[in-house]
Amino acid sequence: MFVPKLFVTLKTYTREQFYKDLISGIVVGIVALPLCIAFAIASGVSPEKGLVTGVIGGFFISFLGGSRVQIGGPTGAFIVIVYGIVQQYGVNGLIYATFLAGIILIIMGFARLGSVIKFIPHPLIVGFTSGIALIIFSSQMKDLFGLEMGSVPSDFMAKWKEYFLKMDTANRSSVIIAVSTILISIVFPKITRKVPGSLVAILLATAAVYLFKIDVPTIGSRFGQIPSALPMPSFPEIDLSVIQKLIQPAFAIALLGGIESLLSAVVADGMIGGNHKSNIELVGQGVANIFSAAFGGIPATGAIARTATNVKNGGRTPVAGIVHALTLLLIMLFAGSLATLIPLSCLAGILVVVAYNMSEWRSFLAVLRTSRSDASVLVVTFFLTVFVDLTVAIEIGMVLAAFLFMRRMTQIADVHSITNELADDPDDPKAISRYKVPAGVEVFEVTGPMFFGAAYKFKEALKLMSKPPKVLIIRMRAVPVIDSTGLHTLEEVFLQAKHRDMRLILSGVQPGIYKELEKSHLLELVGKENVLPDIDAALARAANILVREG
Numbered sequence: 414m415f416v417p418k419l420f421v422t423l424k425t426y427t428r429e430q431f432y433k434d435l436i437s438g439i440v441v442g443i444v445a446l447p448l449c450i451a452f453a454i455a456s457g458v459s460p461e462k463g464l465v466t467g468v469i470g471g472f473f474i475s476f477l478g479g480s481r482v483q484i485g486g487p488t489g490a491f492i493v494i495v496y497g498i499v500q501q502y503g504v505n506g507l508i509y510a511t512f513l514a515g516i517i518l519i520i521m522g523f524a525r526l527g528s529v530i531k532f533i534p535h536p537l538i539v540g541f542t543s544g545i546a547l548i549i550f551s552s553q554m555k556d557l558f559g560l561e562m563g564s565v566p567s568d569f570m571a572k573w574k575e576y577f578l579k580m581d582t583a584n585r586s587s588v589i590i591a592v593s594t595i596l597i598s599i600v601f602p603k604i605t606r607k608v609p610g611s612l613v614a615i616l617l618a619t620a621a622v623y624l625f626k627i628d629v630p631t632i633g634s635r636f637g638q639i640p641s642a643l644p645m646p647s648f649p650e651i652d653l654s655v656i657q658k659l660i661q662p663a664f665a666i667a668l669l670g671g672i673e674s675l676l677s678a679v680v681a682d683g684m685i686g687g688n689h690k691s692n693i694e695l696v697g698q699g700v701a702n703i704f705s706a707a708f709g710g711i712p713a714t715g716a717i718a719r720t721a722t723n724v725k726n727g728g729r730t731p732v733a734g735i736v737h738a739l740t741l742l743l744i745m746l747f748a749g750s751l752a753t754l755i756p757l758s759c760l761a762g763i764l765v766v767v768a769y770n771m772s773e774w775r776s777f778l779a780v781l782r783t784s785r786s787d788a789s790v791l792v793v794t795f796f797l798t799v800f801v802d803l804t805v806a807i808e809i810g811m812v813l814a815a816f817l818f819m820r821r822m823t824q825i826a827d828v829h830s831i832t833n834e835l836a837d838d839p840d841d842p843k844a845i846s847r848y849k850v851p852a853g854v855e856v857f858e859v860t861g862p863m864f865f866g867a868a869y870k871f872k873e874a875l876k877l878m879s880k881p882p883k884v885l886i887i888r889m890r891a892v893p894v895i896d897s898t899g900l901h902t903l904e905e906v907f908l909q910a911k912h913r914d915m916r917l918i919l920s921g922v923q924p925g926i927y928k929e930l931e932k933s934h935l936l937e938l939v940g941k942e943n944v945l946p947d948i949d950a951a952l953a954r955a956a957n958i959l960v961r962e963g
Contacts, residue, residue, distance in 0.1 A: 448463075483677060489771055494669065593614070595765055631755060646707040675694060883962070
């Protein structure tokens with residue numbers, strides 16, 4: 414189960430497939446170049462850290478991951494978290510948070526939590542993804558307009574207030590380059606998808622700035638030269654008390670990285686008809702983040718857009734992802750100096766397009782039209798992401814989604830007496846109305862999951878009995894699951910019945926519920942002879958008790 418996909422695919426690898434993977438990897442590496450640089454700058458770190466992440470993180474995600482075609486590296490989803498960590502704890506704090514996130518991801522993988530992460534509610538994912546998109550868009554206004562201002566405030570409202578105050582310093586050339594980049598990125602794919610529009614925009618903008626000596630901020634003017642070699646792995650010194658504070662951000666990185674990588678893997682499976690290994694994918698992501706941190710990089714995860722590009726260009730094994738990482742490395746080694754000429758307004762334009770694609774506004778509106786509970790999770794997560802913090806948004810969003818789910822399950826659950834009311838379905842061949850219930854016998858029907866959210870209904874329904882019967886039959890044929898609170902409630906009912914000299918019979922207990930009764934010793938307490946498969950056996954048992962006890 415924990416064998417990486419690379420080693421599985423190499424068993425049947427062919428020369429023809431290597432050629433396809435080689436071409437696809439080179440194309441994706443070129444596509445990834447501007448994105449790695451742009452995501453790093455937007456995250457508040459120097460551009461080479463994005464390239465290091467693409468090389469190191471991208472390599473290990475393909476080498477040890479659980480997907481055939483996943484392409485890893487820095488993504489827009491991490492911008493908000495990374496920027497916040499850098500502002501509060503510095504680059505050293507980010508390195509340790511990324512390292513801790515890698516360890517958490519490995520633990521999640523070996524704990525087989527990969528399948529669980531995939532079931533995070535859709536409104537929650539759309540909410541924080543849309544919120545991140547808005548924050549990315551907002552963070553690019555300084556470079557988009559070439560505004561002459563200091564560091565951009567982290568608070569959303571303060572950020573926009575500062576933009577409006579400094580709008581008179583806008584650089585017309587920066588605006589023209591940014592708008593041209595956006596238009597090229599949108600229009601060029603309609604001409605051909607073989608060459609990414611963002612790459613064409615960067616080449617044209619960089620050439621124009623260099624040839625015509627256009628006075629706009631560039632990567633070189635703000636960050637200096639990009640190193641033409643990978644740094645040696647090392648870890649900076651940091652206070653242990655700071656590491657304790659980084660545990661929460663590290664969990665946010667791990668959770669977000671796990672969600673994005675598995676969503677990307679699921680999308681890729683649909684494109685190639687494959688089947689990824691979710692748990693080994695998390696392990697691969699964890700190792701990638703540990704090594705990315707060791708080389709001074711930022712968090713890495715599966716990138717949906719680059720993965721889709723890989724699939725469309727013929728990549729079908731992790732070899733393509735490894736080639737993509739090596740391509741980035743070669744560009745960094747031999748053409749890193751040219752990247753310093755890239756205008757920042759061009760990168761801002763690319764990130765505006767990325768933010769639009771991330772916004773999922775159609776999904777946002779679709780969820781708003783659904784149930785109130787889903788819409789509330791969406792809106793709360795969105796506003797918390799934008800105005801408070803992504804970590805808080807994920808935590809509160811998950812808790813809210815869980816509470817609303819429990820409320821829904823509680824509404825589904827039902828407990829009522831059907832002996833006298835004959836409230837069950839008359840079309841049901843096993844309806845109680847088709848049976849003659851002896852005097853002194855009361856039948857209660859429980860439907861839906863019997864968990865802590867619905868246990869109170871069970872207690873309240875039993876209180877409505879006007880006269881204690883001699884035999885109480887609890888019909889559980891429609892109870893799919895039971896938790897410890899439900900088991901405790903059944904135990905309370907048994908003890909109350911015993912105190913009031915009633916006999917308790919459980920009818921229609923499903924195999925899974927029966928095992929839970931065994932494990933909790935409730936089966937022994939009630940008696941195996943009183944836990945019966947259907948209502949026929951339960952009524953027969955009740956009749957025998959009445960005869961025996963007179």
